[in-house]
Amino acid sequence: MSITVKFFAGLREELNIDEAQLDFVTGLTALQVWQKVTGQPTLPTKTLIAVNQEYASEDITVNENDEVAFFPPVTGG
Amino acid sequence: MSITVKFFAGLREELNIDEAQLDFVTGLTALQVWQKVTGQPTLPTKTLIAVNQEYASEDITVNENDEVAFFPPVTGG
């Protein structure tokens, strides 16, 4: 029972974390996932969050086995 | 000293004229060119006129050696 946490692009490089596993706790929000994995109290400005590969806000509650991702503004195309 | 008169598409088929030569007369308008060549007093609704391959109105005065064309609305593309 865990949560997979992913980081991409500049955020991945700054934190030097690609992917982490976090023990699941009931009622955990995306922001709390960020805090637990990075040790930082807030998300950098403009950071985007995806839960199970869909955009979400930092106050969303995550479920066990969810995949939570954090990344900077997208720059494709 | 003459004027070349051209007809295209439906107009060419209705009149059964592809191209005609008309003697040049000073002060001739595009409408008068139409009248002399076709024998009809007015242009069919929506007929377009080009003088020397540029769009023009029926009251434009033509010059010797001009090319005057009459055709229906365009339907390319």
Place this chain on the structure above:
Amino acid sequence: MAVYIKQSLFEPFSEVAQHQLQLEANIGKGQYGASTIFIGSMRDFNEACDVSAMTLEYYPGMTESALESIANEAKEKWPILDTLIVHRVGDIQPNDSIVLVAVWSAHRAAAYEANRYIMEALKSRAPFWKKEMTTSGGRWVEKNTPA
């Protein structure tokens, strides 16, 4: 900037690829970041209204200069690097390509907007006339669809 009137079937992708090679030879590679291509082709209306083929008439000389004027207008209105316009004339079968408009620019907005501008101007001003061949004979298309 090029304008071609084609009397027979043309292959739009190879026309664009060929023109792009010339463009790269002229201005260098990596100069454009965006290109847009529009291809209009003949639809097959067989079942709906018996149109089996089409003939496209044009005004040699005026048609080419009208298309060149339209391309020049687009170049004045938007920061574009190059344009290619190809238009088919003569006897056309269903699925044949009729018109190709390609625009190259540094950024996408100009490429999209100039391409659409050229197509709308072509539809309203370039001297081409379509005649549809049906089982009961030919009929001239009376006006263009607005979009």
Place this chain on the structure above:
Amino acid sequence: MAVYIKQSLFEPFSEVAQHQLQLEANIGKGQYGASTIFIGSMRDFNEACDVSAMTLEYYPGMTESALESIANEAKEKWPILDTLIVHRVGDIQPNDSIVLVAVWSAHRAAAYEANRYIMEALKSRAPFWKKEMTTSGGRWVEKNTPA
């Protein structure tokens, strides 16, 4: 409707031609009257700011589903017959194609508008990140140009 992530150089015209053959096999020839193609490629900024190459990162899984959602939205908003989205990832050289969007429809307005919609949505929502390689190292592109 297809979405492809390409790890190496792709040739946009052959991608479109190949997809179009499949489309014709599926829905019959002569069904579409309009197609639009957008190609975004890497510009060569060498002289201006020393960018010699680029790396494109993506989020495997989410990127594909974001592109599929965008294509579906376009299909709900406009009467289009098919779409193709191809996006390059990994190491990219100047002049390489980065993105290809193709839309097929009966009439031109839908093909133009849906194509632009897909590109704007892709730029704002699809998880891709560009890192430019300069003589002084790599730098992440901070935000996309609006158009």
